[in-house]
Amino acid sequence: MRKPFSITRRIIVTVLVGQLLLTAGLTLAAVLYARAELGSAFDSTLRGRATATLALVRYSESQPPGLLFDASLLPPPSDLVHRDVFEIRDSGGNLIARSQGSAEIPGEATQGPGAFADFTLRGRAYRAVTLRNVAVLDDEETVKVPSRVTVIYAASLGEVREQLTQLGLSVAGTSMLLLLISGGIAAWSVRRGLEPLHGLAEKAGAISVRNWDFQPPAGAAMTEELAPLTGAIETVLKGLKESFRQQRDFTSNAAHELKTSVAIVKSTLQSLQQRPRSEDEYRAGLEELLGDCGRLEDLLERMLRLARIEQWAENGAPRNQASTELVSTCEAAIERIQRLAEGREIAVELIASPAAIRLQADPQDLELIWVNLLENAVQYSPAGSKVALRVQRNGGGTVIVSAEDSGPGIPADELPHIFERFHRGDPSRSRCTGGFGLGLAICKALVTAYGGRIEAINRPTQGTEVRVELPVEEQMPA
Amino acid sequence: MRVLVVDDERRLAENVARALHEGAGYAVDIALDGAEGFHLASSGEYDLVVLDLMLPKLSGPEFLSRYRKQGHATPVLVLTARDEKESVVRLLNAGADDYLVKPFDLGELLARSKALVRRGKGQRSPVFAVADLEINTVDLTVRRGKREIALAPMEYRVLEYLAHRARAVVSKTELLEHLYDYNWEKFSNVIEVYISGLRRKIDDGHSVKLIHTVRGRGYALRTESEHREGPEASR
Numbered sequence: 093m094r095k096p097f098s099i100t101r102r103i104i105v106t107v108l109v110g111q112l113l114l115t116a117g118l119t120l121a122a123v124l125y126a127r128a129e130l131g132s133a134f135d136s137t138l139r140g141r142a143t144a145t146l147a148l149v150r151y152s153e154s155q156p157p158g159l160l161f162d163a164s165l166l167p168p169p170s171d172l173v174h175r176d177v178f179e180i181r182d183s184g185g186n187l188i189a190r191s192q193g194s195a196e197i198p199g200e201a202t203q204g205p206g207a208f209a210d211f212t213l214r215g216r217a218y219r220a221v222t223l224r225n226v227a228v229l230d231d232e233e234t235v236k237v238p239s240r241v242t243v244i245y246a247a248s249l250g251e252v253r254e255q256l257t258q259l260g261l262s263v264a265g266t267s268m269l270l271l272l273i274s275g276g277i278a279a280w281s282v283r284r285g286l287e288p289l290h291g292l293a294e295k296a297g298a299i300s301v302r303n304w305d306f307q308p309p310a311g312a313a314m315t316e317e318l319a320p321l322t323g324a325i326e327t328v329l330k331g332l333k334e335s336f337r338q339q340r341d342f343t344s345n346a347a348h349e350l351k352t353s354v355a356i357v358k359s360t361l362q363s364l365q366q367r368p369r370s371e372d373e374y375r376a377g378l379e380e381l382l383g384d385c386g387r388l389e390d391l392l393e394r395m396l397r398l399a400r401i402e403q404w405a406e407n408g409a410p411r412n413q414a415s416t417e418l419v420s421t422c423e424a425a426i427e428r429i430q431r432l433a434e435g436r437e438i439a440v441e442l443i444a445s446p447a448a449i450r451l452q453a454d455p456q457d458l459e460l461i462w463v464n465l466l467e468n469a470v471q472y473s474p475a476g477s478k479v480a481l482r483v484q485r486n487g488g489g490t491v492i493v494s495a496e497d498s499g500p501g502i503p504a505d506e507l508p509h510i511f512e513r514f515h516r517g518d519p520s521r522s523r524c525t526g527g528f529g530l531g532l533a534i535c536k537a538l539v540t541a542y543g544g545r546i547e548a549i550n551r552p553t554q555g556t557e558v559r560v561e562l563p564v565e566e567q568m569p570a
Numbered sequence: 571m572r573v574l575v576v577d578d579e580r581r582l583a584e585n586v587a588r589a590l591h592e593g594a595g596y597a598v599d600i601a602l603d604g605a606e607g608f609h610l611a612s613s614g615e616y617d618l619v620v621l622d623l624m625l626p627k628l629s630g631p632e633f634l635s636r637y638r639k640q641g642h643a644t645p646v647l648v649l650t651a652r653d654e655k656e657s658v659v660r661l662l663n664a665g666a667d668d669y670l671v672k673p674f675d676l677g678e679l680l681a682r683s684k685a686l687v688r689r690g691k692g693q694r695s696p697v698f699a700v701a702d703l704e705i706n707t708v709d710l711t712v713r714r715g716k717r718e719i720a721l722a723p724m725e726y727r728v729l730e731y732l733a734h735r736a737r738a739v740v741s742k743t744e745l746l747e748h749l750y751d752y753n754w755e756k757f758s759n760v761i762e763v764y765i766s767g768l769r770r771k772i773d774d775g776h777s778v779k780l781i782h783t784v785r786g787r788g789y790a791l792r793t794e795s796e797h798r799e800g801p802e803a804s805r
Binding site for chain 1: 579582585586588589592593623649651671672673674675676677679763771
């Protein structure tokens with residue numbers, strides 16, 4: 093397995109590498125700048141010393157008359173190791189004076205007037221300046237001798253180089269120290285900055301089926317970068333909690349319905365047993381029992397059907413999907429609902445254009461959807477009213493089938509729940525008509541499985557409309 | 571005794587009502603949703619409420635907590651589909667006195683109902699004895715001495731109610747409220763008819779009279795000596 097990636101490590105390494113580069117650049121710049129500054133200062137000093145040395149050359153009338161160099165006036169060398177070296181020659185190129193004990197300055201050091209040259213003498217780096225044909229200071233008009241001399245003066249660069257090295261080292265050293273400190277600060281601050289993340293992880297870890305509470309810790313809530321994560325956790329959690337609640341409600345509702353149905357049968361039997369009954373009473377009891385069993389059967393049938401549809405939708409198991417004509421399935425559904433509707437004195441009407449609309453679906457599934465929609469509409473409509481099943485072609489390759497009733501409508505807070513399993517709007521009424529709250533759930537499962545949509549809306553005038561949108565079969569070219 | 575059955579499943583409610591009526595001689599009212607049930611129960615005229623847990627409009631647990639918050643002491647027997655420990659504990663903590671898991675046994679329902687009614691009236695024994703009169707609420711029989719007395723159903727109900735109220739004076743209004751369900755017409759003079767019937771069947775030929783009329787206040791089941799010493803409740 094690969095080593096897990098660490099944000100902390102990466103940030104710290106990035107910070108350190110950046111700072112290291114910065115440090116190197118800074119040191120280099122400092123050294124270069126110092127070298128330039130020190131170099132020009134060195135050059136000035138060199139020129140000054142050369143000029144000062146020149147001042148020690150004077151004209152002497154003693155035998156033979158000529159230019160003399162008074163070495164005794166030389167200042168004591170400041171650095172015995174890196175002694176300055178010089179040569180003074182007259183305009184004829186004859187050596188007038190030379191620094192004490194020094195070897196000859198190599199020719200490469202002699203440059204044009206005022207120019208500088210670097211050279212190596214006895215393994216040390218030197219820099220020389222050449223002052224050419226400079227007049228001797230105490231040049232008197234009376235003396236008619238050549239009085240112009242050339243001075244080559246050189247000094248060791250060792251000191252300057254040493255200074256530069258020291259400067260570089262101290263800049264680099266200080267920078268490294270700062271770098272370590274800032275690396276430490278970065279590590280601390282990243283660790284601290286990630287603390288809300290740990291808090292968040294801890295809270296998220298505490299979520300379980302028994303405890304859905306998720307309160308993002310204050311630190312995480314105040315951290316901008318964690319907001320998307322916190323939001324995502326909350327959204328996912330809400331969805332999970334909701335689906336878990338639905339699952340739990342389903343189990344509990346199913347148990348309630350099944351056990352209640354069994355309780356009815358059992359209590360009817362025991363009630364018959366409670367005391368001796370007349371033949372008519374037994375007969376009525378058996379009649380009731382038969383009805384109770386039918387109800388139980390209906391409940392089981394619906395639950396199993398719902399489970400099968402959902403399983404089918406989940407696994408994509410093959411289904412008898414033939415090209416089916418839509419309006420004929422609506423007609424069949426209306427015929428099936430007719431008895432229930434007549435019992436409640438409700439007229440069921442089909443509103444559809446004669447044009448054939450074909451869907452890729454099992455005709456029985458379609459019929460089942462319409463039957464359930466109509467059953468629901470009929471149950472919630474007042475006696476003597478009308479229920480309509482309306483078929484409309486929609487532009488986007490879909491068809492909309494809606495069941496419209498003129499009942500009291502559905503309270504707004506109930507609308508989102510009416511497709512949940514075992515949901516019942518007004519149970520005291522739907523009980524009488526034998527509903528379990530599974531009809532619309534079956535509709536939704538089927539419609540979803542066929543890639544459609546189902547929604548319920550309260551009509552502005554009166555009643556409710558449950559609207560199913562299904563994809564139609566692609567038109568074959570004629 | 572008068573019982574309220576709150577269950578949205580009409581067939582189940584009717585079976586429970588019939589069992590309570592036939593097996594215990596209780597007057598029974600049925601409510602098909604929580605709201606109606608709560609409205610009826612709040613009248614305070616019931617000696618027992620049988621409550622289904624899953625109810626439209628007002629759920630069972632909600633019913634319970636509101637009912638108890640209003641201060642009603644009437645025992646509540648809950649019918650539930652779930653027998654997990656948690657849900658049972660939650661029910662009892664919400665103020666239920668007992669529970670039955672569906673599908674339940676009608677005999678058990680009857681026995682638990684009778685026990686709850688007894689406890690609600692501060693009684694323990696299912697057999698009431700006043701002097702030599704014995705009222706057995708298990709098989710609904712009445713004896714005085716060694717002689718079994720055959721009573722009409724309503725006569726038995728009046729007697730049983732008086733016995734449950736333990737020698738106290740019970741007003742005619744209270745009897746009317748607790749012996750009839752709301753579908754029955756209430757003729758106040760009918761109570762007098764039952765009392766005189768009871769008096770004839772129980773006290774005739776006995777020197778110790780047990781059925782007493784307290785003028786202007788009501789009736790009591792007790793011996794004369796208990797009348798003088800016994801505690802008197804106005805209701």
